[in-house]
Amino acid sequence: MKRTIGIIGGGQLGLMIAEQAHILGARCIALDPAPDAPAFAVCDEHIVAAFDDANALEELCRRSDVVTYEFENVPSGLLVGLERKYNIKQGFRPLFDSQDRLREKENARANGLRTVRYAAADDEASLRRAIEEIGVPCVVKTRTLGYDGHGQAVVRDTGDIAKAADLLPAPLIVEEFIAFDYEASAVAVADDKRAICFPVGRNIHKDGILDLCIVPCDDAATGERIARESCDFMRRCGYRGILAIEYFVRDGEIYFNEMAPRPHNSGHYTIEGCSTNQFRELCRYLLDMPLEEPRLLAPTVMKNILGCDLEAAERIAAQHLPDVHVHIYGKTVCKPLRKMGHITFTATAAERYRNEWADKFVR
Numbered sequence: 001m002k003r004t005i006g007i008i009g010g011g012q013l014g015l016m017i018a019e020q021a022h023i024l025g026a027r028c029i030a031l032d033p034a035p036d037a038p039a040f041a042v043c044d045e046h047i048v049a050a051f052d053d054a055n056a057l058e059e060l061c062r063r064s065d066v067v068t069y070e071f072e073n074v075p076s077g078l079l080v081g082l083e084r085k086y087n088i089k090q091g092f093r094p095l096f097d098s099q100d101r102l103r104e105k106e107n108a109r110a111n112g113l114r115t116v117r118y119a120a121a122d123d124e125a126s127l128r129r130a131i132e133e134i135g136v137p138c139v140v141k142t143r144t145l146g147y148d149g150h151g152q153a154v155v156r157d158t159g160d161i162a163k164a165a166d167l168l169p170a171p172l173i174v175e176e177f178i179a180f181d182y183e184a185s186a187v188a189v190a191d192d193k194r195a196i197c198f199p200v201g202r203n204i205h206k207d208g209i210l211d212l213c214i215v216p217c218d219d220a221a222t223g224e225r226i227a228r229e230s231c232d233f234m235r236r237c238g239y240r241g242i243l244a245i246e247y248f249v250r251d252g253e254i255y256f257n258e259m260a261p262r263p264h265n266s267g268h269y270t271i272e273g274c275s276t277n278q279f280r281e282l283c284r285y286l287l288d289m290p291l292e293e294p295r296l297l298a299p300t301v302m303k304n305i306l307g308c309d310l311e312a313a314e315r316i317a318a319q320h321l322p323d324v325h326v327h328i329y330g331k332t333v334c335k336p337l338r339k340m341g342h343i344t345f346t347a348t349a350a351e352r353y354r355n356e357w358a359d360k361f362v363r
């Protein structure tokens with residue numbers, strides 16, 4: 001009988017997990033509060049419910065053989081209870097460790113990764129002390145629930161402290177501002193036997209949102225080091241399943257920024273760019289199948305398509321070009337800065353992308 005993967009979250013990550021699960025012969029059921037969640041179009045069943053609805057989460061678990069999450073802010077307290085009764089194969093711990101930026105960085109350091117300097121703050125007095133300790137420029141972030149640059153303020157001089165204090169009363173972390181050479185991320189998957197890591201690319205953000213992922217990154221030795229250290233980190237932590245880690249790279253040194261125990265936007269290029277992809281390897285892990293070592297097939301560029309570029313992406317899709325793979329997530333509400341899809345340009349190095357494609361997009 002076919003096995004069923006339960007997915008907490010029905011966004012584009014859930015959609016792509018379900019596509020790969022089907023290729024491996026499994027069924028999927030997703031839970032999401034939005035009745036028009038993208039993954040519902042592909043999943044075999046779905047549940048419309050809030051992420052903190054204990055009964056609905058339990059129903060998802062009951063109807064699944066194995067459960068995963070694509071949404072990071074599931075209350076981990078709820079998962080702890082469910083983990084005892086059901087097969088939530090990655091467990092709650094990597095999720096718990098990633099849900100608070102302070103805990104996340106402490107954990108990264110304790111398990112062999114370097115971070116920038118940081119200090120915690122929870123009121124105006126401790127914020128001022130933390131900024132003094134770290135020095136300016138620094139970045140003040142909310143410890144929980146931040147994403148794509150939301151809940152952050154850069155403090156360049158004392159005049160900016162009031163702007164950072166607006167983030168209170170949320171608990172905060174103050175980080176040294178790093179003038180990085182570039183950002184990179186690793187997507188690793190581990191089971192009891194081995195850990196694999198996808199080839200590491202260079203990430204380019206615009207307005208705090210990932211814009212391009214260029215693979216491989218210019219500096220092969222750093223890419224390999226990031227991959228190796230990410231696998232070692234997973235082993236040390238005892239994590240299983242999938243883990244994405246974002247790093248800053250400066251002068252050949254790598255600094256952990258944040259992690260997420262789910263497929264990652266920077267790993268979308270793997271669908272066509274590698275011999276196996278992040279969604280399929282997660283499914284292999286969930287379905288107790290042996291992991292496959294990924295191989296980059298050719299230089300690849302992934303471009304995120306936000307609402308402002310949806311029409312351009314649709315025009316490109318209509319041309320059915322070789323080496324141009326357009327993914328549109330089918331979201332019913334389009335906003336200028338909402339992720340609506342992505343395009344993977346295979347057999348395309350950064351220069352070719354810049355010459356042939358960059359000017360086709362507004363953003």
Ligand code: AMP
Nearest residue numbers: 139147148149175176177178205208258
């Ligand atoms: P995050 O939510 O931590 O991924 O931050 C969003 C973006 O802000 C990152 O991709 C960086 O471009 C930038 N950023 C975050 N933290 C720092 C930092 N400590 N120094 C410099 N830039 C940062």
